[in-house]
Amino acid sequence: MELLMHVTLSVDIPHLGERIKAAVDASGKSPTTIASMAEMSVANLYRIMSEETKSIPRETLKRLSEVLAVDFDVAVKQALLSEMKEGSHE
Numbered sequence: 555m556e557l558l559m560h561v562t563l564s565v566d567i568p569h570l571g572e573r574i575k576a577a578v579d580a581s582g583k584s585p586t587t588i589a590s591m592a593e594m595s596v597a598n599l600y601r602i603m604s605e606e607t608k609s610i611p612r613e614t615l616k617r618l619s620e621v622l623a624v625d626f627d628v629a630v631k632q633a634l635l636s637e638m639k640e641g642s643h644e
Contacts, residue, residue, distance in 0.1 A: 564609075565633035570626065571605035577622040578603065592617040 578588050578599075589599040594614060601607040602614075612630065619626045 565630060565637060567629045567633050569605075570610070570629065571603050571607075573624075573629075574618060574622070574626070575603035577618075577624045581622055588618075588621055591621040 578585055581588065583591075585599050585603075586596050589596040592599070592614070594617070598607070598614075602610055602618075612627075615626050615630065618624075
């Protein structure tokens with residue numbers, strides 16, 4: 555049996571909550587519907603959109619991407635690449 559280790563990475567993505575809110579607004583669906591489709595609580599979605607929460611699990615972001623048809627993961631990858639480049643210059 556193969557043992558797997560889960561690595562959690564943290565990146566800063568400016569205005570991600572605002573971008574998610576804009577996508578929710580543009581979807582024509584209610585936040586309640588979006589939250590249900592993304593398998594999360596409405597309260598959590600509102601915390602994310604208002605940027606009250608400072609951490610979003612990547613799986614949650616992936617589900618929001620699927621439900622809203624917006625690839626937020628691109629922003630995660632760009633932030634990771636940027637941090638890797640900055641780290642290589644130290």
